Amino acid sequence: MRLVLIGWGAIGAEVARLLMARKAPVDLVAVGLRAPRDGLPCPVLTDPADLAALRPDLVVEAAGRAAVLPWGLAALRAGADFAPASTSAFAEDGVLDRLVDLARAQGRQVVIPPGALGGIGALAAAARLPLDSVIHEVIKPARAWQGTEAESLCDLSGLAAPTVFFEGPAREAARRFPQNANVALITALAGLGADATRIRLIADPAAGANRHRVLAQGAFGRMEITLDNLPLAGNPKSSALTALSLLRLIENRAGALVI
Ligand SMILES: NC(=O)C1=CN([C@@H]2O[C@H](COP(=O)(O)OP(=O)(O)OC[C@H]3O[C@@H](n4cnc5c(N)ncnc54)[C@H](OP(=O)(O)O)[C@@H]3O)[C@@H](O)[C@H]2O)C=CC1
Numbered sequence: 341m342r343l344v345l346i347g348w349g350a351i352g353a354e355v356a357r358l359l360m361a362r363k364a365p366v367d368l369v370a371v372g373l374r375a376p377r378d379g380l381p382c383p384v385l386t387d388p389a390d391l392a393a394l395r396p397d398l399v400v401e402a403a404g405r406a407a408v409l410p411w412g413l414a415a416l417r418a419g420a421d422f423a424p425a426s427t428s429a430f431a432e433d434g435v436l437d438r439l440v441d442l443a444r445a446q447g448r449q450v451v452i453p454p455g456a457l458g459g460i461g462a463l464a465a466a467a468r469l470p471l472d473s474v475i476h477e478v479i480k481p482a483r484a485w486q487g488t489e490a491e492s493l494c495d496l497s498g499l500a501a502p503t504v505f506f507e508g509p510a511r512e513a514a515r516r517f518p519q520n521a522n523v524a525l526i527t528a529l530a531g532l533g534a535d536a537t538r539i540r541l542i543a544d545p546a547a548g549a550n551r552h553r554v555l556a557q558g559a560f561g562r563m564e565i566t567l568d569n570l571p572l573a574g575n576p577k578s579s580a581l582t583a584l585s586l587l588r589l590i591e592n593r594a595g596a597l598v599i
Pocket residue numbers: 346347348349350351352372373374375402403404405406407424425426427454455456457518519520522523574575577578579582
């Protein structure tokens with residue numbers, strides 16, 4: 341399988357390292373970046389239009405929300421499937437529609453990885469019957485919220501107790517916290533949509549991990565899923581499970597057993 345990764349940060353580099361360590365039957369043919377960079381194990385592309393010549397089977401994005409549309413459209417035009425991690429891009433109307441319309445026309449697929457939110461398959465299945473409510477709490481240590489709008493909404497360095505600094509629809513969470521609330525759009529796409537899915541963002545001085553708690557009820561019954569994800573060494577905002585989820589998606593596409 342011919343793979344292109346977009347982004348070589350905490351997640352992208354970890355996905356590539358794990359693919360090599362596990363000797364996955366995957367050929368990493370290029371990495372897409374904003375600017376040229378040395379020291380990568382394959383050629384670097386900076387222009388999405390150059391994807392077509394590489395004939396990729398799958399393009400996996402772990403770069404940032406600005407990368408989703410240009411690289412996604414180019415990937416689908418090049419005949420590849422496209423798997424974006426920066427799902428907060430879908431808080432803007434039309435972005436997902438443009439990709440899905442092109443995928444349909446090309447006979448390809450846009451695949452949303454569960455990312456930091458393993459277990460989303462249960463919600464996506466439950467949503468085949470009507471859902472009454474979906475609430476997603478994102479609870480992270482103060483350092484994971486540094487450099488975001490949370491700094492002006494609460495006193496991150498002086499927290500004495502878990503503090504809810506945002507509560508609202510998934511669309512707004514993803515727009516305002518693009519580095520920490522990609523998962524809000526994953527929950528929304530799986531369940532009740534970007535406007536009816538409620539998100540609570542919480543800074544917890546005692547948290548040692550990035551916790552995701554999804555509570556849903558509907559005609560299927562009731563669920564409560566909690567994940568305590570360790571952060572990646574390269575970026576405390578990003579859970580290691582995100583890289584593992586991309587790895588699983590890639591290996592499932594390359595191998596004979598899908599699990
Ligand atoms: N779906 C999910 O569950 C999760 C999603 N994420 C998202 O995944 C993405 C990657 O996260 P992470 O690896 O931690 O981030 P990093 O900041 O560690 O790495 C980002 C990488 O992408 C490159 N990059 C940034 N913008 C662009 C662009 N417009 N075009 C091409 N390359 C670009 C950067 O290179 P340079 O800056 O040198 O150009 C860098 O190599 C982020 O958007 C993050 O918010 C994170 C966690 C969970």
